[in-house]
Amino acid sequence: MTTMEHTQIELTPVMPMLSVSETASSRLLAMMSEKQLDGYALRVFVAGGGCSGMQYGMTFDDETREGDSEFTASGLRVLVDPISAGYLMGASIDFIDSLMGGGFKIDNPNAVSSCGCGHSFRTADSGADDEAPADAGCGTCGH
Secondary structure (H helix, E strand, O other), rough: OOOOOOOOOOOOOOOOOOOOOOOHHHHHHHHHHOOOOOEEEEEEEEEEEOOEEEEEEEEOOOOOOOOOOEEEEEOOOEEEEHHHHHHOOEEEEEEEEOOOOOEEEEOOOOOEEEEEOOEEEEEEOOOOOOOOOOOOOOOOOOO
């Protein structure tokens, strides 16, 4: 008779590359419900453009593409393409509601400077003008 050895495997939970606050998630889920977007996810991406060289984007998407990272944050399904993932690692999305108006805000530890509106940013390796001051003014949004 032989005895089998049992090996225990510890599973480490995978941390999502970016976080979404309860407030932001709640707002986005409400928007999706209002637009009857059942089965959709929030796609967060980075694109070239904006006054600082790169800009954030968010859209609702019902298609997972090859290489996408997919995770759930506060009940919200989130998709990030592989190129954007490198720029968004450790970022957080929140919804700010103030007297001056509300909106989604992305706090990104990878950004070395950003526009006053927070929609455009530059990273250390993005190759943008190194002389631009942090939180430089934005010609497109008036900040």
